Amino acid sequence: MGTFRALVGFLALIGAKRVLSFVPGGQLNVARFSRSIDGLSWATTRCSGARPLAASVPNGVGEGKRVGFASGSEDEEEEEEEGADGETKAKLQTVNARLLAQIEEQGKGIVIPTEESKKIKRKEEDLNGVNPFYAILGAGGAAAMSFGSWKATLWLAQAYYSKPAEESDILAVARMTSFIKQAVVGLFALGAGIFGVTALGMGVMAAIVAVGVAKGELDPSPEASGSKKAAPGASEEEKELLMLQQADESLRKAQEEIERNVGKL
Numbered sequence: 001m002g003t004f005r006a007l008v009g010f011l012a013l014i015g016a017k018r019v020l021s022f023v024p025g026g027q028l029n030v031a032r033f034s035r036s037i038d039g040l041s042w043a044t045t046r047c048s049g050a051r052p053l054a055a056s057v058p059n060g061v062g063e064g065k066r067v068g069f070a071s072g073s074e075d076e077e078e079e080e081e082e083g084a085d086g087e088t089k090a091k092l093q094t095v096n097a098r099l100l101a102q103i104e105e106q107g108k109g110i111v112i113p114t115e116e117s118k119k120i121k122r123k124e125e126d127l128n129g130v131n132p133f134y135a136i137l138g139a140g141g142a143a144a145m146s147f148g149s150w151k152a153t154l155w156l157a158q159a160y161y162s163k164p165a166e167e168s169d170i171l172a173v174a175r176m177t178s179f180i181k182q183a184v185v186g187l188f189a190l191g192a193g194i195f196g197v198t199a200l201g202m203g204v205m206a207a208i209v210a211v212g213v214a215k216g217e218l219d220p221s222p223e224a225s226g227s228k229k230a231a232p233g234a235s236e237e238e239k240e241l242l243m244l245q246q247a248d249e250s251l252r253k254a255q256e257e258i259e260r261n262v263g264k265l
Contacts, residue, residue, distance in 0.1 A: 127209050131220045135206030139199045146195035153188040160185070 160181050212218030 127205070127212060128219050129221065130205070130209045130218070132206045132210040132213060135202050135209060139202035139206060142195045142199035142202060146192050146199055149188050149192035149195060153185055153192060156185050156188060 209218060209220065213220050
């Protein structure tokens with residue numbers, strides 16, 4: 001009779017555990033009821049003299065199984081997480097490969113400048129036909145203009161400072177007067193700088209032409225304008241090419257002269 005009551009109580013506790021598993025907030029008491037069930041099972045076994053349930057089951061069978069829980073749920077969740085991680089990694093690898101391919105295609109059209117391309121190549125100007133005397137005269141005239149512009153700048157600045165204009169009650173007139181004064185002084189200062197740079201450039205060119213004429217590398221006559229002479233360190237091929245260019249230019253000029261004479265006739 002005691003065994004029967006214990007069995008009925010055991011079944012009642014199992015049912016209560018099932019009910020609490022579906023009731024909100026009942027999950028907190030599931031572990032407490034599980035311990036009560038284990039204790040009741042031990043008491044029932046002691047009263048009936050039967051073997052414990054854990055002893056009658058082979059080792060390793062039913063471990064981790066409890067009433068109301070599915071077996072192997074943790075392993076399945078871990079496998080699902082590993083599968084999701086694998087899919088995510090595969091997608092990331094695919095996206096990275098696609099991005100790398102796009103970057104490589106875009107990089108094909110980009111030309112990386114080399115050290116040679118970065119260097120500024122100076123264009124050689126033909127100084128034949130330039131008279132150094134005229135270049136010196138031009139440099140002197142530009143220097144005189146620069147000096148005069150600078151003197152005018154100083155004089156205007158001193159005049160505007162020592163004799164300020166009468167203040168006007170109209171704001172627009174006062175602002176316009178101040179702007180005109182600053183513009184006049186600025187233009188004269190700018191002219192002084194431009195003429196100064198021009199004088200310096202023409203002076204350097206006159207010196208270069210004078211040295212070239214002294215060495216026999218340049219011809220100051222007007223007829224020599226447009227012709228070129230080979231540099232002292234030029235190779236034979238460069239000299240021959242330059243001679244051919246000069247011959248072609250001479251033939252073209254002669255042909256133009258003949259056509260003009262024929263047209264006059």
